[in-house]
Amino acid sequence: MTPADLPLLSARALTKHYGPRLGCADVTFDLYEGEVLAVVGESGSGKSTLLSLLATELDPTAGSVGYRMRDGVTRNLFTLSEAERRFLLRTDWGFVRQDARDGLRMGVSAGGNVGERLMAVGARHYGKIRDTASDWLGRVEIDPSRIDDMPKSFSGGMRQRLQIARNLVTHPRLVFMDEPTSGLDVSVQARLLDLIRGLVSELGLAVIIVTHDLAVARLLSHRIMVMRQGRVIETGLTDQVLDDPREAYTQLLVSSVLAA
Template structure:
């Protein structure tokens, strides 16, 4: 594993007119590392995720990514074709609403198979076999392979979205509130599944969440955002057990009081 960061953000900022989306955000993430970005609604964490995944262009700063050939590139200097290829292969994006991350009119197996076809797989039998394997890995009954996602529960849709994203063995996965809106028992199973797959595959993950319990369970490091700025960052247990900033203390105490 390289000692160089997989992704580096430097002085990253996004303005919406006079309003700050985020400002002066800098960090590195390495392979096998999970970084949680936490904060209240409006703190800038979703803007940051959209910048990192190139869905938004920054107003200031830059993001550099180490490609599979070892060359580190400025993400916003990539061609549109290069950027789209990254999104289809090297990266995954697990969205809060699975309907945005799945093709709802395509079967469960087809959703997984589409990603394989994006990396050049054309053999129907191998595609279906790999899709079956991945449905099993994310605890979806394999006899549901030809069912449409609209017939799945919320938890099953999220697990299918995870299978669709991980089937190409990406190196970096973005997650936007992946457990939001799910029952507590479903959340627990999903988090357990994600933690196991992340460890097994050595993924780098950037997860945005307002839930500090999710951050504690999944992440190695944590960044706390408020009003578009990173106000505290460090090892997850360190920050959550001994928060330095008053705002972080408030976040942690509100979870304990809940």
């Protein structure tokens, strides 16, 4: 078995309590290179807590997350030093936030936002950094002539595309996405989803996407994990789960009886 046959990310019995309140409990799954996993559920289901745990933004109450590093060795993320975790977030991982303002440096130009990630992986030649940033702006459908404009002058959809360029320019192996189309107009959502799907496929990214929108999950993901009250209640291939859900709660989600 080669390293590529092993999971990229492995969660085992991942649990988080906020005092007496349960965030999530006993979440176990594997994610492989090139695979897109959607985590769905209504507000308060634990999906955002799970994403924060996987990205090491929260420490778990119990459980572990193994990540296969570039040297092929799988390490428990919660035993890494703070410097090692920050390095992963700057290089091997991307995190596309629900609000692009949380994922961008709003006081830095569009080109600077993309260039910062390149510098984190050792790029130092200003001309090459600028050329790569310009190329990536074009790839996410932002006019490269706006390379020196500030994100505050961009629309919500443009900011989200800039955030995607910033995250993907270093060719990360794993990308976390937290409701990436939430709050955008329907037409803007559709274009953004097409863009994300194309780039994920082209770059062979592993993605964990949290969403309450089952249409987003169907369009982007290979597998789906349904959460309720902090626990995973159903998981499987996306089309299989959405077309023939076993659990009554999933059936309600699919029929849109529950509010998102």
